[in-house]
Amino acid sequence: MDLPDRGNGRPSREGTHFALELPSDLRLIDPAIGYLAGRLRDYGYEGSRLTLNFRVGVSEALANAMIYGNARDPAKRVRVEVELEWERVSVVVRDEGDGFDPGEVPDPTLPENLEQPGGRGIFLIRELMDEVDFHGCGNCVRLVLYRQEPLPRAS
Amino acid sequence: MDLPDRGNGRPSREGTHFALELPSDLRLIDPAIGYLAGRLRDYGYEGSRLTLNFRVGVSEALANAMIYGNARDPAKRVRVEVELEWERVSVVVRDEGDGFDPGEVPDPTLPENLEQPGGRGIFLIRELMDEVDFHGCGNCVRLVLYRQEPLPRAS
Amino acid sequence: MSFRTSKQNGVVVVDVDGQLIVGNRQELKQKVLDELEGGERKFLIDFTNTGYIDSSGLGVLVSLSKKIREQGGELRLANLNEDLRTLFELTKLDTLFNIADSRDAALSAF
Amino acid sequence: MSFRTSKQNGVVVVDVDGQLIVGNRQELKQKVLDELEGGERKFLIDFTNTGYIDSSGLGVLVSLSKKIREQGGELRLANLNEDLRTLFELTKLDTLFNIADSRDAALSAF
Ligand SMILES: Nc1ncnc2c1ncn2[C@@H]1O[C@H](COP(=O)(O)OP(=O)(O)O)[C@@H](O)[C@H]1O
Ligand SMILES: Nc1ncnc2c1ncn2[C@@H]1O[C@H](COP(=O)(O)OP(=O)(O)O)[C@@H](O)[C@H]1O
Numbered sequence: 001m002d003l004p005d006r007g008n009g010r011p012s013r014e015g016t017h018f019a020l021e022l023p024s025d026l027r028l029i030d031p032a033i034g035y036l037a038g039r040l041r042d043y044g045y046e047g048s049r050l051t052l053n054f055r056v057g058v059s060e061a062l063a064n065a066m067i068y069g070n071a072r073d074p075a076k077r078v079r080v081e082v083e084l085e086w087e088r089v090s091v092v093v094r095d096e097g098d099g100f101d102p103g104e105v106p107d108p109t110l111p112e113n114l115e116q117p118g119g120r121g122i123f124l125i126r127e128l129m130d131e132v133d134f135h136g137c138g139n140c141v142r143l144v145l146y147r148q149e150p151l152p153r154a155s
Numbered sequence: 156m157d158l159p160d161r162g163n164g165r166p167s168r169e170g171t172h173f174a175l176e177l178p179s180d181l182r183l184i185d186p187a188i189g190y191l192a193g194r195l196r197d198y199g200y201e202g203s204r205l206t207l208n209f210r211v212g213v214s215e216a217l218a219n220a221m222i223y224g225n226a227r228d229p230a231k232r233v234r235v236e237v238e239l240e241w242e243r244v245s246v247v248v249r250d251e252g253d254g255f256d257p258g259e260v261p262d263p264t265l266p267e268n269l270e271q272p273g274g275r276g277i278f279l280i281r282e283l284m285d286e287v288d289f290h291g292c293g294n295c296v297r298l299v300l301y302r303q304e305p306l307p308r309a310s
Numbered sequence: 311m312s313f314r315t316s317k318q319n320g321v322v323v324v325d326v327d328g329q330l331i332v333g334n335r336q337e338l339k340q341k342v343l344d345e346l347e348g349g350e351r352k353f354l355i356d357f358t359n360t361g362y363i364d365s366s367g368l369g370v371l372v373s374l375s376k377k378i379r380e381q382g383g384e385l386r387l388a389n390l391n392e393d394l395r396t397l398f399e400l401t402k403l404d405t406l407f408n409i410a411d412s413r414d415a416a417l418s419a420f
Numbered sequence: 421m422s423f424r425t426s427k428q429n430g431v432v433v434v435d436v437d438g439q440l441i442v443g444n445r446q447e448l449k450q451k452v453l454d455e456l457e458g459g460e461r462k463f464l465i466d467f468t469n470t471g472y473i474d475s476s477g478l479g480v481l482v483s484l485s486k487k488i489r490e491q492g493g494e495l496r497l498a499n500l501n502e503d504l505r506t507l508f509e510l511t512k513l514d515t516l517f518n519i520a521d522s523r524d525a526a527l528s529a530f
Contacts, residue, residue, distance in 0.1 A: 026332050026333040027333045028333075029331060029332065029333050030328070030329050030331065030333055030334075048392060048393050048396065051361075051362065051393050052362065052393035052396060052397065055361075055362045056362055056363075056364055056397065059331060059332075059362070059364045060364055060365055063331075063332045063364065063365075063366065067332075108401060109400075109401060109402040114372075114402060114403070114405070114406055115372060115376060115406070116369075116372070117369035117370070117372050117373040118365075118369050119365075120365035120368055120369065120401055121364075121365040121366075123365075123401070124364075124365050124397075124400070124401070127400050128400075
């Protein structure tokens with residue numbers, strides 16, 4: 001890889017931030033997640049926190065932004081802002097829609113919902129991410145994932 | 156593909172526009188070009204105009220924007236704006252640098268330059284694209300490629 | 311990402327290479343529905359080479375499983391890695407699907 | 421994009437799968453230089469499975485060819501598709517490289 005040298009070859013503990021802006025085209029989700037996960041991997045993130053929690057959680061947010069926020073209009077854009085720190089990564093996904101209040105989405109794991117084809121996106125985001133904020137910024141969602149699994153939540 | 160239906164399955168003659176914004180990370184060039192070329196292909200562009208002229212020409216502009224314009228700083232972004240029309244596609248690549256005047260770059264095909272490892276980027280952009288404008292917008296380059304090869308230029 | 315279909319002992323086996331997500335799930339759906347329409351009734355989806363699955367991918371599996379059952383057929387899944395198992399457990403879809411540890415185990419149980 | 425190396429009749433053969441561009445050219449360079457350091461002198465790069473090459477990719481080929489020649493070795497290229505031939509012609513690099521139509525032709529000419 002043709003990237004600036006990091007000196008000792010190990011990820012620096014210094015944080016970094018970067019942003020992506022994508023047309024609303026679902027085919028971009030795979031390469032975008034591939035890139036983002038690669039950045040986290042370079043930064044020492046690994047295991048299922050990276051391959052499952054991060055990839056699926058952020059994927060769901062991108063898909064919802066493109067499908068619902070931007071009504072699949074490729075001229076409308078999704079903006080992804082990443083703050084990559086040693087202990088945690090925060091990802092803000094912003095669309096051009098009116099925002100929404102996820103409120104009480106039906107629990108997709110209830111027996112009566114189990115055979116529904118949809119309705120698992122927000123649920124998975126909440127299950128897989130350590131912090132989820134749908135409110136702070138209107139038409140956007142802020143996801144936070146810690147490098148290490150936090151102590152079990154009292155639930 | 157899960158994209159809006161185009162009715163008759165053939166590309167509409169109506170134009171479209173979209174934009175990407177990418178951190179300055181050379182690993183993003185391959186997926187970005189893959190995506191852009193896919194959009195052109197959906198729109199009926201094909202052959203070496205797509206696979207050679209478009210892919211290599213735009214790739215060079217992205218690489219220069221990341222390397223020279225943004226000094227490979229991933230926090231600095233490259234913005235790509237695409238106007239995709241029936242007869243031609245225009246791509247504007249903008250970086251966060253000070254802009255530059257390509258003026259007279261040395262001809263890399265001269266015998267004395269042939270063994271130089273660098274110096275072929277601007278040359279290839281000019282050879283492969285039908286219109287190239289480094290001036291109109293400061294720290295950006297505007298590339299235009301026609302769907303069909305234009306009549307031979309008087310040169 | 312791509313899907314490879316083959317036929318083994320009367321079972322249509324689909325290998326999912328790469329992701330099964332919102333951007334490509336229709337492809338898988340169409341492939342399986344075409345085979346169902348063509349008279350096939352036994353289906354196995356093998357996830358050995360699968361990266362990740364999102365909620366839309368899970369949704370396609372749920373609706374395919376239902377459509378196949380309605381035609382008197384059966385859909386089985388095999389070779390879920392640890393991440394995929396966790397995903398099926400989180401969503402309780404492990405209770406809905408017949409999940410085998412290996413392709414052979416799935417095939418011999420049809 | 422990836423590079424596969426093998427050895428045939430004393431020639432190091434590198435297959436370039438996907439693009440050879442600014443984002444991955446260092447990988448190819450390092451691979452070939454390691455072999456050169458290890459004593460290999462005959463190199464063939466096969467572009468059968470190559471998508472496109474940019475100016476940085478061309479640059480790496482130029483500098484590898486030079487380094488190999490300096491050690492008394494030789495670099496050949498094979499299986500350029502029409503796009504790649506055009507690219508080499510535009511840059512006049514077709515005059516610098518030994519380009520064969522097939523892998524066998526390249527191998528037997530060493
Ligand atoms: N970015 C967004 N903008 C507007 N509405 C959204 C957004 N994301 C989710 N929603 C709403 O929340 C609902 C639940 O989403 P989700 O749990 O992902 O399930 P599904 O996408 O399968 O319906 C969606 O149907 C949609 O109405
Ligand atoms: N976006 C840009 N911003 C600033 N300078 C640039 C930009 N693009 C090209 N240049 C300048 O033009 C020169 C020639 O570029 P190019 O022909 O691509 O060859 P190379 O990249 O191999 O030097 C570069 O060395 C650089 O100084």
